[in-house]
Structures are given as structure tokens and as C-alpha cells.
Ligand code: ADP
């Protein structure tokens with residue numbers, strides 16, 4: 001039923017937008033046509049036209065016999081004394097022109113000024129032209145607002161509404177502590193009177209922090225599902241598009257709707273898009289401010305007996321305006337981390353429910369191989385594996401399918417069709433061999449699982465490492481060695497081919513980020529010490545003065561330079577291995593963990 005209504009709305013929406021587009025195009029077409037026509041007319045008449053300054057000159061010289069003009073038109077007819085046919089001229093400002101020649105008319109009785117009444121048709125024409133720009137703009141606005149209004153029916157304005165999410169806590173794997181924390185919200189939504197009677201205050205706003213795909217939306221939906229209340233959702237990025245004031249009005253509409261259907265859950269995804277720190281800037285930023293201010297007003301506005309709970313998701317809580325986090329607003333924060341080993345297994349269990357597997361598949365093993373994966377990525381792995389199996393006409397998902405799917409999710413799809421020159425291949429081979437060999441000599445780094453020069457996604461090749469148990473802490477040494485491993489690719493290119501390529505750009509990006517975090521987040525630089533320097537905050541807002549910025553750069557550079565030097569050291573001591581692995585890669589394109597190990601026996 002609901003689907004059908006949505007479909008109908010969609011169709012009607014399409015029809016409207018087509019009609020509006022046609023009307024709009026016709027108006028624009030007409031205007032362009034008229035302008036071209038006018039221009040042509042003017043150029044045709046050009047030979048007979050007298051320039052304005054010439055005209056003035058001629059009038060004061062007494063050469064003009066008669067001037068005929070029409071009210072409202074800047075085009076006038078001029079009859080000169082010594083020429084038979086009439087000429088035309090155009091005056092920039094009729095009123096000023098008449099005033100200018102008034103004297104002449106009085107003094108020179110031979111000079112005649114004839115003022116015609118306006119041609120009614122022309123009146124319409126000129127009025128039309130004078131209001132045309134306004135009309136156009138109005139039409140454009142109507143068009144845009146209509147189009148938005150259309151979205152309104154399904155989405156946009158009041159947010160997307162779902163009366164029954166069909167999701168419960170059972171569908172959310174792991175996250176037991178988080179679920180426990182949120183259970184009270186469910187109770188509150190179910191029987192708010194119980195809480196009011198005793199005077200208990202329930203948070204209005206809860207901030208869910210975590211990487212994309214960690215299940216923030218899922219858990220918010222599950223709260224609605226558990227409590228049996230509607231779920232209204234809107235993404236922060238939807239608030240900031242389009243025109244000034246629209247974002248704020250959408251926020252207002254969203255809350256209007258929520259109050260009307262309360263008890264309910266409002267979920268604002270990507271709240272950082274509107275909720276980042278207010279600035280005194282203009283344009284997009286001030287639009288942002290209006291939206292944020294409206295959100296603050298709404299958060300303060302609804303009373304506790306309006307049973308509306310606002311959940312907001314972000315991956316960058318530190319970016320949020322402090323005002324959003326004050327009591328009575330988003331004063332409760334729940335951080336959702338990527339799942340641990342057990343959590344991953346649970347998530348895999350949930351998403352393998354409707355899939356068939358070969359007997360030797362062990363979800364625990366897959367969980368072990370996917371450290372750092374989010375719930376969304378795990379779901380994706382199983383889905384990709386199913387697709388791979390189906391494509392090769394198998395009824396069950398095999399171990400191989402899973403492995404292939406893991407690779408696909410981490411590094412992208414294999415691209416056999418891409419044509420690669422021998423030179424590029426050689427470069428990639430040395431680059432990947434460089435990573436693999438450098439890591440081999442770094443005690444904290446994982447063992448190599450696979451090295452390949454088959455392009456995948458945007459990568460020309462890849463070096464995969466075995467994953468170990470989940471770790472909660474990473475030591476400084478480990479981070480330093482990670483930098484060395486990352487720069488091993490670039491170092492190998494330089495040593496073996498005495499040239500460097502763009503292929504290392506991602507390595508460099510990752511390495512720089514790690515080095516920066518070491519200095520500014522983890523306090524691992526001796527020079528700066530254990531001080532947190534949030535790099536997204538302007539330096540002037542930090543209590544350490546301007547020069548700290550230079551110091552950060554210096555310290556980051558030192559870390560990177562040292563790592564690059566050490567990568568080169570390791571490789572130049574093992575040039576024979578580098579050549580051997582690179583050559584093997586050129587020959588076979590892919591090397592397994594065992595094959596790689598054999599180079600060192
Ligand atoms: P976020 O809102 O944090 O970006 P989502 O809630 O949209 O992430 O998660 C995307 C998908 O990933 C979910 O629809 C679900 O299929 C899967 N997923 C994520 N976390 C979990 C989890 N803990 N249990 C089960 N599935 C999960």
C-alpha cells in the first residue's frame with residue numbers, strides 16, 4: 001500500500017517537473033528569440049541611423065527639421081532638412097533627451113517635435129520586456145520550490161518517515177554495552193508516563209560517534225523498532241544544499257512533524273554537515289549557521305512531555321559546535337567502534353543467515369582475517385562472496401569466494417582487462433616487492449599474505465598482510481615501523497630504477513597521516529611532548545601560540561625522512577632479494593605467503 005502511494009507520488013512528481021521544465025524552456029526560448037529579432041532589426045536599420053552625439057550636434061546646428069518620437073520608446077525618427085528620407089536614432093533616456101531639446105524647440109520655430117501616443121501593442125511589449133527578468137526569476141523559484149515540494153512527499157522536507165523499521169536489537173550484532181545503554185530509551189518511548197511520574201529526566205539528544213558502516217543507523221532504527229515508534233530520518237547534508245534559509249526551514253519542518261507523531265525517534269545522519277563550529281563567515285557558512293541555530297532552537301524548544309528522542313550520527317564529534325553538546329541538547333555520547341573479533345563473528349552470523357556455505361567455512365576464521373572491518377564491510381564481504389559463487393554457477397559459497405570477496409572489499413576489483421606497459425609492470429613489481437621485503441625485516445609488522453601486481457581498483461598492485469588479533473594499543477615502535485613499511489614501495493622504486501612514480505601517492509598519504517597523528521594526537525614527538533594538538537582546530541584557538549604549527553611540520557618531516565632512510569637501508573642490504581621477488585612477480589603476477597617465505601630460506 002505504502003509503496004504504491006509512493007509510486008504514484010513519484011509519477012505525479014515527474015509529470016510536474018516535466019511540465020515546469022517545458023514552460024521554463026518556452027519562456028527562455030521566447031526571450032532569446034525576441035532579443036535576436038530585435039538585434040537583427042537594429043542592424044538592418046543601421047545605415048539610416050544617426051549616432052546620438054551626432055544628433056545632438058545636428059539639432060544645435062539647426063540641421064534637423066522634425067523629430068518624431070513615441071512615448072516609452074527610445075527609438076526616434078529624425079527628418080533632416082537637406083535629406084529626403086527619414087533617419088532613426090536611439091536615445092539613451094527619453095526624458096533627458098526631451099529636456100535637452102526643449103530649448104531648441106522653443107527657439108527654432110522650424111524645428112518640430114512630434115510626440116506620439118504610445119502604441120498599445122508596443123506598451124504591452126515594452127512592459128513585458130521590463131518585467132521579464134522578474135518574471136523569469138519568479139518562474140525559476142516556483143520551479144525549484146515545486147521540485148523540492150515534490151521530494152517533500154516522500155522525503156526532504158520533514159525527513160523520511162518509517163512507521164515500522166522492522167529492525168530490533170536482535171538484528172544488531174555485538175554492541176552489547178551500547179544496546180544496554182539504549183534500552184532505557186526504549187523503555188521511555190514505550191511508557192513515558194512512568195518516567196515523568198517519578199521525575200526522571202531522559203536525554204533529548206544522543207550523539208552516536210563512529211566510522212561509517214559501524215551500525216549507527218542500524219542501532220537507531222532498532223530503538224524505534226523495539227519501542228514500536230516511528231523513525232524519521234534526515235541527513236545533515238540534505239539541510240545545507242540549495243538556498244539560504246531552506247536548511248533552517250527544513251529543520252523546523254522536521255521537528256514539527258516529529259512533535260505531531262510523537263512518540264518517535266528523529267535520526268540526523270552526518271550531523272557534522274550542519275553542526276560544525278559556527279563561524280562568522282558568509283555564503284555557505286552563514287547558511288550553515290542559520291540551520292545550526294534552528295536546530296539548537298528546536299532542541300531547546302520541545303518539552304520533555306513531547307516524547308521525541310533525537311539521535312545524531314557523526315564520525316567527527318570534535319568538529320561539532322560546542323553549543324550542540326550542552327545539557328538538554330546532545331549531552332549523551334555513545335561511541336561505536338569497529339567490531340572486535342567476537343563482534344565480527346556475530347555480525348557474520350547475522351548476515352550469513354540466508355546464505356548457503358560449503359562445509360569447511362568457519363565464520364570464526366573469517367572474523368580472524370577481517371580485523372578492522374566494519375559491520376557494513378563484513379555484510380558486504382558475504383554478499384560479494386555470494387555473488388562470486390552465483391556467477392560461477394555454484395550453489396554454495398566456498399572459502400575461495402570469501403577470500404576473493406575480502407580482497408575485493410579491501411583493495412577493489414581485479415582488473416585483468418587493463419593494459420599495462422612492461423615499464424609500469426616492472427615499476428609495480430619493484431614497488432610491491434619493496435613493501436613486502438621491508439616488512440619482512442621489521443619485527444612489529446605482520447607477515448606477508450600475498451603480493452600481487454594485478455591491478456585492483458585504483459591500485460596497480462598490492463601487498464596484503466596477515467591480520468593478527470585485534471589490538472587496542474599500538475606502540476610507538478610499531479607506528480615507526482609501519483611508516484618504514486609504507487615507504488618501502490617508494491624506496492624500492494628509487495633504488496632499483498633510480499626513478500620515482502606516482503604509484504606511491506597513497507602510501508605517502510597514509511604515512512603522512514600516521515606521522516601527523518603520532519605528533520599531534522598521541523604525543524609521540526619528544527620536541528612537542530604529550531600535548532594534544534587537534535589539527536582541525538585553528539592554531540589561534542589553541543593555547544600554544546603560532547610557532548607550534550611549524551614544529552608539527554618539522555616533527556612530521558623528521559619521522560617521514562627517518563622512515564624513508566631506513567626503508568632504503570633495509571632494501572640496499574637485500575638488493576638480491578628485491579630483484580628476486582620483483583622478477584618472480586613479473587613472471588607470475590601473484591606470490592603467496594609460502595612462495596614469499598621461500599626467498600628467505
Ligand atoms: P552507519 O550508520 O554507522 O554508517 P549503518 O547502520 O548504515 O552504518 O550500517 C550499514 C549496514 O552494515 C547495516 O545495514 C548492516 O547491514 C551492517 N551492520 C553494521 N553494523 C552491524 C551490526 N553491529 N550488526 C549487524 N549488521 C551490521
Ligand code: ZN
Nearest residue numbers: 435489504507
Ligand atoms: Zn605502495
